[in-house]
Amino acid sequence: MATLLHRLGRWCARHPWRVIVAWAALLALTVTGMLTLAKPLSNEFSIPGSRFEAVLETLQEEIPEAAGTTGTIAFRSDQPFTPEQEEAVADAVERWNDLPDVTATDPFEAQAQVDSSQEQLAEGRQQLEEGRAELEQGEADLESGRQELADGRAQLEEGEQQLADSRTQLEEGRAQLDAGQAELDAQAQQLDAAAAQLDAQLQELEAGVAAGLVPPAQAEQARAEIAAGQAQIEDGRQQLAAGQAQLDASRAELDAGAAELAAGEAQLEESRTQLEAAEEQIAEGEQELADGRAELEQGEADLAAGQRLADLTQGFRLVTEDRTVAMTQLSVQDAGGLIPPETTEAIQAVGGDLADAGVTVTYSKEITDDLSTLLGPGEVIGLVVAALVLLVMLGSVLAAGLPLLMALVGVGVGLTGAVALSQWVDMQSITPALALMLGLAVGIDYSLFLINRHRQQLRHRMPVRESIALAVGTSGNAVTFAGLTVIIALAALTLTGIPFLGTMGLVAAATVAIAVLVAITLTPALLALLGPRVLPRKARASLAAGDDHETHEQDVREADTHRGWAAVVQRRPWLAVLGVVAVVAALGYPTSQLRLGLPDGSSEPAGSSAYLTYDTVREAFGAGTNGPIVAVAELGTPVGEGETALLEAQADIAEELAAVEGVVRVLPAGVSDDRDVLAFQVVPEGGPAEASTEALVDRLSGAVDRIGQDHGASIGLTGQTVANIDVSGQLADALPLYLLVVVGLSLVLLLLVFRSVVIPLLATGGFLLSIVAAFGAVVAVYQLGHLSPVFDVHEPGPILSFLPILLIGILFGLAMDYQVFLVSSMREERVHGRDARTAVVTGFNHSARVVTAAAIIMISVFAGFVWAHLAMVRPIGLGLAVGVLVDAFLVRMTLTPAVMSLLGEKAWWLPRWLDRILPDVDVEGARLERALGRTGDDTPSAGGHDSAPGSQEEDEPELSPSR
Template structure:
């Protein structure tokens, strides 16, 4: 591989404009693809097949009106007084305008709902009085009809007797007399018939009244049940100065476009009147279209300063930065282009951006640094470019592969959004490697001797070449004063101190609790945070994340029977710990599926809410036995977040085991040693545990919250641990490779094992230090990102790299290697025979080149 990369580097230097043009074409194509195919990102995280997701999928079929997304608008009177009539009318108008928007299913008028709740007792009392009066009227009407029937009965008997007499006369042959009698009876018959019709009409009217009365009784019973079920629910605060409107969308929040969210905000803001304020929940206002903010730019500026200090010229410092920008542009751009066809969370391109910047700078820096060293030793320009690509470039390739494999392994747990996240990061790192191996040598060919400053060229006269060192050999390995020499002088002290410090930092990790961000994690000056806190203050924290309970009702129930059964279920739910309210909100047309909204006493990320979700699931059978309903299940945003966190927590040990196993195999191949991989992996676990501990202390416990803008400590982002494991593993192996491979090379060239630790350390320490500082700077830039979900990730990665590079790789590993001495490089003979020689540092390439190198240096520095 080293020989192939050597040839690639020389080709890129010779055909530099072809390579540069190819990358420009790729960037243009990617940019066009983003414009043409880019879709919408989301901060919603779901896992198909979880309990909450299954219930939501069922609702989409059985009760689609209850399955759309839900956002909240909080209205407040600016003066702290109760809303005026004008302000209430404005809110009512806003609700009506929102309801007419195509993306909105409905928007509640809080004052209308609160009025209905407040007036319910009086209306029920009035309804009871009206029913009593109606009942009395029905009784009076029945009595009047019975009296009229009683009065008609003698007349009917008398008429029937006269008709019988007429019939007898006719039978006796006295037809004329019979006709005379019937003629005299005619008026009486007509009068009696009219009276009976009137009675029949009155009876029908009485029956209609009875039916209305029965309906009224049923409605009153249902109203009483609904009133009882709505206890503890308010839409306007007790003080009358805060109200909230629930906006139901046609689609899930993940599918609601940025334009529709913005339209909802504009409609609400345009409808405000003086003294009326509106704040919007995180679901409505989250804008993740911008991936790069001011804080991230500061991190890049620090990285640029480190490069200038290390490399001495703006041209040399700008090259790694340019390579990182190209890699990020292509990698992140490709990710964004796929967002139109792949469901993608906002964190995917952000992680790709974070990694692309960090490794893009570092990988190019490794090659540039080797190239500069070789030029100063007198190596010809194109030969130096090829050699740097074949040696440091080979290490870059192998280091990049470790990061790529670790990130791609995020697909192993089978969680879709995590798979996309891992593959997006892996693809961007792969692009960074390709840029380093092809575009960097091409631009080195363009830059030529300007990669070094005048002062560097001037000093080169008495440098490596004058000292008779071979071209490209690292100078200064015998430095008397170095951190590596200090560590190996007191190895036990360094080892114990490092382990104690990292172990102490890892202690809080035992309290790690996973979750997903809610409004409480938003910046304190954001409308989402103000809406969240105002809702919690006025209506209780649980209103920020209500749970949805779905139940199956028996067939054949009438409306009152359904209401009574749901009231019983509501009462049973209210009796549970951590439940503030349980309100029936909807029933399917066939009366078989019912939905209740359960308001917890804690916020969406509260531990009590998590306990409640698990209790609802374990007590589903008891609820069915007590109420007669079937299939009691829970969903809602908090339940879905809890399910995601639980699944990720279950997958984390498996993923960690995969990464550790991968670490041991890769390091065994690279270093051909049993002990070195074990030491490297143990160091990785120490830095990982310390990073976890620091994240828990700051973001979960709130330590140093003022420094890191953690105003509401809560659970740790549920997928942060797996991201940290994958990324930190890959980067730790980078530093392990660049430092320890130098030790192995010195040992292989016959140096004493303990002396090789120092010389190898000195060989790679300077560039690894710069690379680590750059990577920490880039990651630290995300600690104060405008995307709050990214902040703990940036902190964890920055601290993890800092600890792993300087405490583990540059302190613990040299100390342990010194203590073990020659035993550190022991490998069984049978294993030695079967392991392939990957030659990561390209030592064989250097040896072959030096053995056959008899050509004169062809580079005459232009500035000399």
């Protein structure tokens, strides 16, 4: 590797402009890609397959209006809102609703509806009571009508019976009359026959008298007898006439009875018709009563369901009772976790007009997140400090500016290329910030190591191009292996199975890889162009005058085993070890109290709109309003038809959710089109990042299974707090595998670099101390609130859920960097013949100055992010700054020399069988130097420098491959 890098350095030194043009073209290409392909970054932390993600997908599919990216807008007024102010807010809400995919609610109108709901319920209850009274009166009237109908029916039946009896009597009378008439007619016929017979007897008598056949006396007697018979017949006729008269009178009576019977039948038929009409009226009345009863029951059910939901939402407000604060939640559909910048600008522009009406408007972080710039004042200050350190160390503006330029080129290519890839890869807002942080830190350090080696060689009068090539072959080799450890640690974040974390790691790893490439290609090219000007003017003058006194003094000082920090440590190694452990213990004690979460509005800067909105909502409407838990119930069958069935289904589930300890209220949040999915907002007592809310999620997680079984539904939870718990749990599960892979690969890499079993183990053990100290500092500041004013932490809270695994990965890589840079110098001294204890001091003296500067620079860069405008980056910056501080100055520069001094030659122990199979990577470049005819104690035999950056070097030896 050293030989290959030596050739690469020599080629870059010979063709500097080709290298510069190539990097400039690459930067132009990535910038163009960023400008044309970049998409807005997201603050949504997605974990496919997780509980909250699966529920959120269901919500997006079934009730998309309830699954948009939601931001909160708070309205304040010094005095109760005037009608004009309310109208101005309503107009603003209307204008927000006119924006594409934006939905907002007028808080005053919504509050009026909430306030009137109880009145409406009371009115409904009064109407039901009135309806019940009317129904009871109708039932009484109907019962009276039924009684009258029954009486009429009885009278009708009695009349019908009387008519039937009369009809029978009439028929019997008529029959008797007919019989009497027949008898009279028969008697009349008998009388007529008797009269005719008497007439015949009389004629015969007269004829006999006339004929003298009958004596007069006999004739007289016969005439008397005939007259008596005729008299009897006449009496009979008179009796018949009287009987006929009596029959006629009876018949007249019968006819009158028949007429009366007919009139009774007509009257009876009329009564029957009236009864039938009354029966119809009663039937209609019964139907009306049944309908009224059903309507009353439905009204009672509606009222009961409405009352149940009203009880659940008791205390819910969008406008405070003193009417000085109002809030609305604004939802943007298909925002992917981040509202597009043009939308946020339009939202804030509309809200800005409310200032003229005397209304103060603030917005939550979802609306105010500004990811258009990655560098803020804090980051710039960090770079300024780094520049000052470089200037002090290198003594030349050109030399000091070179590492900064290299770092900027590296992060420029890395970040613009990554942002261009956002067209196809979803990225979070923290992804480029992390890459920027690491890219700047390692980019400066890696170039600094090469420049420092090159300057040392120039002071020993090595030609410029030869020095550049050797610096790349030696320090560049160490830089490559150091960068490889960082890349491994970052790329291994993909093993967590969490896409956003894997993307974050790959982008940062790619940026570090580019920083390494910039260091070993562009840095040599620019060094070739600078020539001797990379040295301070005084050093160039001394070399030109042939005065090597300063360089000689520095060599003597570095070779002195009684001077320097390592010599002090070596004299009292156990004290150094105990001191390091004590300091780490003091810094790391808060680590046991670590609590993880995702940032909310409370973590934003105190005067920011996001924090003011969060605080306003918390004070006016309750902390839980800032982050409700979303419960989504998938029913086995769709809810029945009608509003009441829906209200009852919502109330059934909501009441049981509300009964869970810690729930303030439950609000229905939406219904799917086919009415088989219901959404609810569960408002907790605490804010989304509070421990009480996490405990509530745990209780709800157990309760929803039981509630779902009771109602034949499957209920899931989502929301920010649920995401916190799921992300933290999955990260905890992924951490062991991640550590195994990262530590395992890095141990193998360090085994190759140092050819020692002990040193890689020592490096890993020291790393654990650095991690404890870093975690302790982060927890103390951001969770426990220590030194809050210094770090602008106005409201302590949980630590970013993925910070531990991120911090472990990054610090492990950086710790191995300093291990490589520092211990490789000790190994170089040992390879050049020093004994183990001497090599520790001399190697330390050779590298301590540049390692110290590099550590200060890295700490400065990371510390600059402690006050970054992106709040979630701040704890990462502090953790990395403290971690590097402890790792570089306590672990690598104090603990490591102490332990290696105690171990002596045992520190370099390697089994022979392992020594035979391990390839020699020659990280310190010793074999390269031997191939070039140089050793660590030699100075170049040739004096002066190259005549020009572009001159040919005919005298460079051809190198054979390593080993």
